[in-house]
Amino acid sequence: MRRVEIDPITRLEGHGKITIFLDDDGSVANAYLQIPELRGFEKFVEGIPVEEIPRIMPRICGVCPAAHHMAAGKAVDAVYKADIPSVAKKLRELYYMAHFIHSHAAHFYALAAPDFVLGPDAPKASRNVLGLIEKVGLEIGGEVLKQRAASQHIQILVGGRATHPVWNIPGGVTKALTAEKRDEILELSKGQLEFSLFGLKLFSDIVLKNKEYLDLITGDVFEQVTNYMGLVDENNKVNFYHGKVRVVDPEGNEILKYSEPEYLDHIAEHVEPYTYLKFPYLKDRGWNGFVEGMGTSLYQANPLPRFNAADGMATPKADEEYQKLFDTLGGKPCHKLMANHWARLVEMVYSAERMIELISDEEITDPNVRIIPSTTPKEGVGIVEAPRGTLTHHYWTDENGIVTKANLIVGTTNNNASISMAVKKAAEKLIKPGGEVTDGLLNMVEMAFRLYDPCFSCATHSLPGQMPLVVEIKSPDGELLNKISR
Amino acid sequence: MSFEPKIVGFLCNWCSYTGADLAGTARIKYSPNLRSIRVMCSGRIEPTFILKALYEGADGVLIAGCHPGDCHYQEGNYKALRRHRMLRMILPGFGIEPERVRLEWVAASEGERFATIVDEFTEEIRSLGPLKVRDSLEMVLSEDVILNLDTAMEEGGDANEA
Amino acid sequence: MKLKAGIYWGAGCGGCDVAVLDVHEKILVVAEKMDLLFWPIALDFKYKDVEAMDDGYLDIAMFNGGIRNSENEEIAKLLRKKSKTMVALGSCAHIGGLISMANFHTKETIMSRVYLESESTDNPDSVLPLEKWNGGKEELELPRFHQMVKTLDQVVDVDYYIPGCPPVPDQIVSALSQVWEGTLPEKGSVIGAGTRTLCDECPRIKEEKTITSFKRTVEIIPDSEKCLLEQGLLCLGPVTREGCGARCINSNVPCRGCYGPLEGVHDQGAKMLSALASVLEPKEEKEIDELIGQIADPLRTFYRFSAAASILRRKKV
Ligand code: SF4
Ligand code: SF4
Ligand code: SF4
Ligand code: FES
Numbered sequence: 015m016r017r018v019e020i021d022p023i024t025r026l027e028g029h030g031k032i033t034i035f036l037d038d039d040g041s042v043a044n045a046y047l048q049i050p051e052l053r054g055f056e057k058f059v060e061g062i063p064v065e066e067i068p069r070i071m072p073r074i075c076g077v078c079p080a081a082h083h084m085a086a087g088k089a090v091d092a093v094y095k096a097d098i099p100s101v102a103k104k105l106r107e108l109y110y111m112a113h114f115i116h117s118h119a120a121h122f123y124a125l126a127a128p129d130f131v132l133g134p135d136a137p138k139a140s141r142n143v144l145g146l147i148e149k150v151g152l153e154i155g156g157e158v159l160k161q162r163a164a165s166q167h168i169q170i171l172v173g174g175r176a177t178h179p180v181w182n183i184p185g186g187v188t189k190a191l192t193a194e195k196r197d198e199i200l201e202l203s204k205g206q207l208e209f210s211l212f213g214l215k216l217f218s219d220i221v222l223k224n225k226e227y228l229d230l231i232t233g234d235v236f237e238q239v240t241n242y243m244g245l246v247d248e249n250n251k252v253n254f255y256h257g258k259v260r261v262v263d264p265e266g267n268e269i270l271k272y273s274e275p276e277y278l279d280h281i282a283e284h285v286e287p288y289t290y291l292k293f294p295y296l297k298d299r300g301w302n303g304f305v306e307g308m309g310t311s312l313y314q315a316n317p318l319p320r321f322n323a324a325d326g327m328a329t330p331k332a333d334e335e336y337q338k339l340f341d342t343l344g345g346k347p348c349h350k351l352m353a354n355h356w357a358r359l360v361e362m363v364y365s366a367e368r369m370i371e372l373i374s375d376e377e378i379t380d381p382n383v384r385i386i387p388s389t390t391p392k393e394g395v396g397i398v399e400a401p402r403g404t405l406t407h408h409y410w411t412d413e414n415g416i417v418t419k420a421n422l423i424v425g426t427t428n429n430n431a432s433i434s435m436a437v438k439k440a441a442e443k444l445i446k447p448g449g450e451v452t453d454g455l456l457n458m459v460e461m462a463f464r465l466y467d468p469c470f471s472c473a474t475h476s477l478p479g480q481m482p483l484v485v486e487i488k489s490p491d492g493e494l495l496n497k498i499s500r
Numbered sequence: 501m502s503f504e505p506k507i508v509g510f511l512c513n514w515c516s517y518t519g520a521d522l523a524g525t526a527r528i529k530y531s532p533n534l535r536s537i538r539v540m541c542s543g544r545i546e547p548t549f550i551l552k553a554l555y556e557g558a559d560g561v562l563i564a565g566c567h568p569g570d571c572h573y574q575e576g577n578y579k580a581l582r583r584h585r586m587l588r589m590i591l592p593g594f595g596i597e598p599e600r601v602r603l604e605w606v607a608a609s610e611g612e613r614f615a616t617i618v619d620e621f622t623e624e625i626r627s628l629g630p631l632k633v634r635d636s637l638e639m640v641l642s643e644d645v646i647l648n649l650d651t652a653m654e655e656g657g658d659a660n661e662a
Numbered sequence: 663m664k665l666k667a668g669i670y671w672g673a674g675c676g677g678c679d680v681a682v683l684d685v686h687e688k689i690l691v692v693a694e695k696m697d698l699l700f701w702p703i704a705l706d707f708k709y710k711d712v713e714a715m716d717d718g719y720l721d722i723a724m725f726n727g728g729i730r731n732s733e734n735e736e737i738a739k740l741l742r743k744k745s746k747t748m749v750a751l752g753s754c755a756h757i758g759g760l761i762s763m764a765n766f767h768t769k770e771t772i773m774s775r776v777y778l779e780s781e782s783t784d785n786p787d788s789v790l791p792l793e794k795w796n797g798g799k800e801e802l803e804l805p806r807f808h809q810m811v812k813t814l815d816q817v818v819d820v821d822y823y824i825p826g827c828p829p830v831p832d833q834i835v836s837a838l839s840q841v842w843e844g845t846l847p848e849k850g851s852v853i854g855a856g857t858r859t860l861c862d863e864c865p866r867i868k869e870e871k872t873i874t875s876f877k878r879t880v881e882i883i884p885d886s887e888k889c890l891l892e893q894g895l896l897c898l899g900p901v902t903r904e905g906c907g908a909r910c911i912n913s914n915v916p917c918r919g920c921y922g923p924l925e926g927v928h929d930q931g932a933k934m935l936s937a938l939a940s941v942l943e944p945k946e947e948k949e950i951d952e953l954i955g956q957i958a959d960p961l962r963t964f965y966r967f968s969a970a971a972s973i974l975r976r977k978k979v
Pocket of ligand 3: 827860902906907908909910911916917918919920921
């Protein structure tokens with residue numbers, strides 16, 4: 015048996031490794047995605063005052079710190095049963111919309127687009143954002159840089175910091191928005207909308223109009239049938255900050271709709287010995303392995319799954335594009351994984367439109383952005399849609415608000431099983447017996463995880479050790495007292 | 501071999517050090533486990549010195565300064581007291597019993613009292629056992645120690661309960 | 663001639679890499695001065711490409727993230743060997759970072775929490791990840807998770823440090839320009855930050871009053887002009903290096919010390935403890951205890967970012 019390793023997998027957030035096993039005839043026997051890195055947030059936050067949580071948790075991931083800031087923010091409000099001022103909700107959502115644009119733009123332009131603009135088998139030295147800028151020219155490249163900078167800047171204007179914000183606190187946010195900043199943001203957000211629409215045009219020109227790429231999207235190499243999860247508002251429209259979690263089956267029927275405190279009734283996580291990352295699944299159905307199709311207990315959470323799980327977008331232009339996506343790809347739900355790239359760009363349009371709505375709201379500069387909670391803290395769950403999937407934070411505290419326990423189910427983790435299966439399928443379909451395993455081919459395998467925009471920094475917030483094959487119990491002096499082998 | 505505690509004493513020059521000296525010249529016997537370091541005032545003892553001493557192998561640290569109101573630099577000993585009280589709060593997080601760091605006021609005339617304090621403290625440290633911060637760290641760094649997972653589960657939250 | 667450079671993350675969050683991207687259009691300047699030959703978040707070079715380089719081939723390697731497992735440590739050593747200059751980028755590589763609060767726990771309690779106790783985990787057979795897994799003909803390995811987080815300079819020789827969680831993007835550019843302009847200070851220096859304390863650059867009004875009570879940030883809405891510490895909110899400004907532009911303070915939130923200690927200070931947490939002792943009023947043990955008892959979680963506040971770099975480094979086992 016031969017083994018082919020891709021180590022590390024690249025153009026993603028965090029660490030990962032793919033190992034492909036080939037039979038003697040050169041066909042793929044198996045493929046594994048391993049996540050080798052972990053950290054341990056849910057343990058080491060024990061003992062910390064809960065109001066510090068929203069400023070600590072962003073360090074789970076520097077690429078989507080705002081997602082953790084928001085989920086943690088909502089959870090700590092819930093810990094105090096604090097009903098925060100409506101302006102605070104709007105400010106948080108505003109901040110979050112800018113974050114989505116930054117995160118999606120970074121993924122699309124810096125990580126994913128090189129595969130399309132330069133081609134999956136372009137030389138690896140140029141198959142990246144710098145090569146991309148060279149190819150598309152400084153004008154477009156410069157605009158991308160400028161607009162990504164603007165989305166980061168909007169977050170700074172609203173919440174003080176883009177990476178690792180410190181501004182959510184139980185009861186609201188720590189700083190109000192001035193009228194001056196409001197005006198600046200309004201200006202910038204128009205540019206953000208234009209930029210988002212430009213992204214769709216680019217996608218249409220470069221990807222949809224290119225037969226080879228279109229085939230890649232509609233073909234069966236990158237296809238997978240599972241359940242789909244996403245946060246929806248009261249009209250079942252996609253929402254990133256508010257609402258309930260909705261899950262639909264592979265045929266699009268709603269099978270679950272739950273609010274934050276109920277997540278434990280519906281989601282469970284499975285452990286495999288070859289990776290540090292757990293595999294969430296629908297609890298009611300029980301873990302039934304790495305299988306797709308109607309009966310599977312696996313679900314995906316990501317832009318396309320969000321689209322599948324909802325009935326539309328809450329803003330006009332985005333909704334139009336939402337319909338177009340499904341019309342083009344043969345209806346809803348859509349199982350074509352590569353369409354995640356497209357959905358991601360549509361979500362940027364939604365974020366920009368929603369941003370304009372929020373910043374135009376008269377209340378947005380209301381100075382009363384926070385209340386001091388008065389109830390005894392206890393327990394709280396916060397759920398938001400992270401750019402990479404539904405994100406759940408859960409904290410328990412003592413009566414002084416000191417964290418006693420924490421539990422997290424992170425965006426990318428939801429997709430762990432799905433990504434593993436996608437990688438395997440791509441390897442099976444692409445690597446042919448007798449054929450040469452080229453760099454370009456392996457990059458196509460990598461495109462299977464890249465389309466998820468996975469963030470293994472996020473996913474690996476937990477920090478276990480290795481399996482103690484041999485357990486040695488030592489005295490404080492280092493003397494061996496007992497040794498148990500498993 | 502029986503355990504002989506290593507104790508580092510940071511003694512204020514103006515009072516405690518003189519007190520210790522007095523105990524010495526008066527041939528008052530006290531435990532030989534103390535290694536004294538003379539400082540100009542208890543207020544000059546940075547918490548870093550204490551942590552360093554513990555790291556380098558001390559099983560206990562004694563800080564001794566002038567009685568309240570008697571500090572040559574007016575406020576030095578109050579500062580030492582506040583530092584000491586705070587240090588006690590963080591030591592358990594590092595897995596160290598707060599009793600291993602002790603603060604006492606000893607006047608220049610109190611040779612006898614000094615001897616008693618040292619004896620008592622030595623016994624207290626003896627009963628706590630060796631500290632071995634660095635050995636423990638080296639053991640952990642060598643990665644050959646694997647603690648028992650089952651006990652870990654029973655302990656539950658570790659750092660907070662200590 | 664263009665400098666050859668590599669950027670890598672160990673156990674970090676990716677925020678330092680984003681900070682490099684956040685230099686925005688200046689990334690083009692960086693790309694003009696440096697050829698990036700390894701950067702997993704953005705480029706497709708693999709470990710084997712680095713292994714194939716001659717020793718000292720790279721002019722500069724920037725390592726962010728802490729050392730949490732055997733893979734982090736191996737790549738740190740590999741990059742050290744392949745680079746003339748090694749830079750620790752960000753709090754994690756510099757002083758352990760926030761994740762080094764894990765050093766107050768044992769590996770086993772963490773593992774147990776994640777795989778066995780977590781409310782959402784269903785693991786009836788107590789399966790745990792294996793360093794070596796054998797699925798019949800297929801064998802897979804995982805890096806060994808170490809008992810504690812280490813700073814970069816606890817495993818390899820480090821030439822320069824750029825502090826911050828994450829470092830301010832402009833500070834990264836200014837530090838890098840020192841590299842290509844050949845104006846680097848002496849080895850071992852912190853670059854891309856100031857030399858004074860954060861309090862020195864903090865715009866808030868300080869009256870140098872003593873502190874008579876501690877408050878938690880959830881309890882009060884602080885005055886936005888006055889020093890937070892004087893309002894009773896524990897702020898690490900007095901023991902933290904300037905350079906971030908008082909980012910948190912400007913959000914009306916106290917500093918937690920991510921820019922690390924000043925020159926010559928080994929233990930940032932102990933230094934904070936010491937600094938605080940100087941500005942408290944009480945002189946009686948009982949009153950002192952009452953006052954400092956109001957500090958919620960002093961350990962993880964004083965050592966929020968620097969546990970791995972502290973003198974004791976971890977909870978003793
Ligand atoms: S220093 Fe901060 S931003 Fe950088 S990797 Fe560590 S946690 Fe992330
Ligand atoms: S203690 Fe904090 S708020 Fe006060 S001056 Fe220093 S940095 Fe500013
Ligand atoms: S205020 Fe403190 S914690 Fe915040 S960025 Fe600056 S140095 Fe870091
Ligand atoms: S001079 Fe003795 S304690 Fe200050």
